Amino acid sequence: MTTSYDVSPGSPEVIDRREGPYGEVVLRRHGGLLQIIANGCFLMDTSDGRSERLLVDAALGALDGRTAPDVLIGGLGVGFSLAHAAAEPRWGRIAVVEREPAIIDWHRSxxxxxxxxxxxxxxxxxxxxxxxxxxxxxTSDTYDVVCLDIDNGPEWTVTEGNESLYSGTGLAACKRLLRPGGVLAVWSARPSTDFAGTLRNAGFQQVRTEEIPVARGVPDAVHLAVRPG
Known part of the structure; x- marks a missing residue:
C-alpha cells in the first residue's frame, strides 16, 4: 500500500467503478495521481513508491546470493513493486497475486x-x-522471496479476513512457501514491535525492520524475516 500526501486542488475524477468479488473498487484521478479506492477506503496512489521499491530491494539484499531467485509479490496495487522487480535482472520468476480483476484490467489495458x-x-x-x-x-509453488503488500500493515488490514495472514497460522503458511534461507518481507504503514515478535514465534530468524521516512507522521516500514536453512 502507498499512503498519499497529495495536495492537488479540485475534486478527484472517477475513471472506473466496478463491483468486484470483494465489494466496490474505484480508480480515480486526482491532479497528476491515480488512486485506488476499495469499499470507500483509500488504498494507494501513484504519489511515491519509495517504500514499495525498498520492499523488493531489501528482500533481495537479505538473500544469500543465490542465482535468479523467484519472488512472489502479494498485491499488484498501482504496480510499483512489480515494475521495480522487473527492472532488476537478477530476479528469476516474478509472480504477482492479485484478487481484484478490475485492478488487473487497469494494468493490462x-x-x-x-x-x-x-x-x-x-x-x-x-x-x-x-x-x-x-x-x-x-499453492504447491515455492519461492525464494515472498513480499506482502496487500494491507496497510499487520495491524491495519484492508479486509477483516486478511488478519489471519499475519497470525501464527498465516505466517506458517508463508514460511511453507519459502525455500530454506528464503526471505519474507512485509510492508507496513508503521513499524510494529508486536509483529516482529510474532515472526520470531512463527520460527523465522534474522527478524528486523527497515523504516522509510515520509513527509508527515510515523515512517513506513518493511519487516524482514528469514526461513531457517
Missing amino acids: GPLAELSARALADPRTEIVEADLVAYVHE
Whole structure:
C-alpha cells in the first residue's frame, strides 16, 4: 500500500467503478495521481513508491546470493513493486497475486498500464488472480522471496479476513512457501514491535525492520524475516 500526501486542488475524477468479488473498487484521478479506492477506503496512489521499491530491494539484499531467485509479490496495487522487480535482472520468476480483476484490467489495458506495461511484457512475470490469504495455504509453488503488500500493515488490514495472514497460522503458511534461507518481507504503514515478535514465534530468524521516512507522521516500514536453512 502507498499512503498519499497529495495536495492537488479540485475534486478527484472517477475513471472506473466496478463491483468486484470483494465489494466496490474505484480508480480515480486526482491532479497528476491515480488512486485506488476499495469499499470507500483509500488504498494507494501513484504519489511515491519509495517504500514499495525498498520492499523488493531489501528482500533481495537479505538473500544469500543465490542465482535468479523467484519472488512472489502479494498485491499488484498501482504496480510499483512489480515494475521495480522487473527492472532488476537478477530476479528469476516474478509472480504477482492479485484478487481484484478490475485492478488487473487497469494494468493490462487501462490507465495503470503506463506504470506496468514493460513489467507485464517481461517473460519472467506471471499474474495470478487469487485471494492471497487462500493462495498461501493452497499453492504447491515455492519461492525464494515472498513480499506482502496487500494491507496497510499487520495491524491495519484492508479486509477483516486478511488478519489471519499475519497470525501464527498465516505466517506458517508463508514460511511453507519459502525455500530454506528464503526471505519474507512485509510492508507496513508503521513499524510494529508486536509483529516482529510474532515472526520470531512463527520460527523465522534474522527478524528486523527497515523504516522509510515520509513527509508527515510515523515512517513506513518493511519487516524482514528469514526461513531457517
